[in-house]
Amino acid sequence: MNFHTREVKLSRLCNEALSEPLDEAEKAAMIAAAAQKVEELFDILCIDHENDHNTRETPMRVAKMYVEEILEGRYTAPPRITEFDNAQAYDQLIVTGPIELRSMCAHHLMPIYGAAYIGILPAADGKIIGLSKYDRIVEHFASRLQIQEELVKQIGQYIVDMTKPRGLAVRISAVHMCKTQRGVRASRRSRMVNTYYWGDMAENAEMKREFLDECVALDRGNAE
Structure with missing residues (x-):
């Protein structure tokens, strides 16, 4: 699944939320696509992410960190107010x-x-x-x-x-x-x-x- 396949009214401001929160399948697709891009960045920076035990899983860890933690407020609904x-x-x-x-x-x-x-x-x-x-x-x-x-x-x-x-x-x-x-x-x-x-x-x-x-x-x- 490609997380860009559904119509999303994407804000041009990086600190605003998407028009609708991502569901779990869309999050997984975003993480996978982002991990591939981190691998490409590592290749450009001459960092071996395939054979180096220190960085072998780093692209996936970084992708998950961005989607599920650092940028979570962009992809999830605001907290419920009690x-x-x-x-x-x-x-x-x-x-x-x-x-x-x-x-x-x-x-x-x-x-x-x-x-x-x-x-x-x-x-x-x-x-x-x-x-x-x-x-x-x-x-x-x-x-x-x-x-x-x-x-x-x-x-x-x-x-x-x-x-x-x-x-x-x-x-x-x-x-x-x-x-x-x-x-x-x-x-x-x-x-x-x-x-x-x-x-x-x-x-x-x-x-x-x-x-x-x-x-x-x-x-x-x-x-x-």
Whole structure:
């Protein structure tokens, strides 16, 4: 089976999902085709993947890693959201983090790793979602070829669309190995930090300060 045989409305952006998730047969076909291409790359790079015991199975391992792990969020459906009634009409800031973040830079195919922090201003008459779902959402959108400036917005927009909070903030602090392992070879302590706000969080300076203070406190507590 060729995974390209069915009609797929393929986004031109590498960090967006396919129009429909791949089924298991399509995933298997994609992995097999990708493994062949990795073998071709190894041939070009003069790496023996047939006789060298270290690299004999590497093309297949790499193909499976990309389809089933690194780019999983491109080929699978978003995580299901478990909602709960906001029985006590809670409408104050909730902050969760640090949420482990692992992604892959779209420019050089090098790892990005760090943490995400999410601040939610729930609507008093709305819903709240299970805390672990924020981790699942971060993992889903990070499992694609990404640019951090776009990743922070994808995570937040999905939460806004699905839960309709009064306000939302998403902050990412991450190391980019395309900067630490190549090029300038910066210190591994060198990070990129960016934050994006929606709704009341975008308009209220005091709420922004509270969110950022909580991020610092959570980060400090995680380091202790």
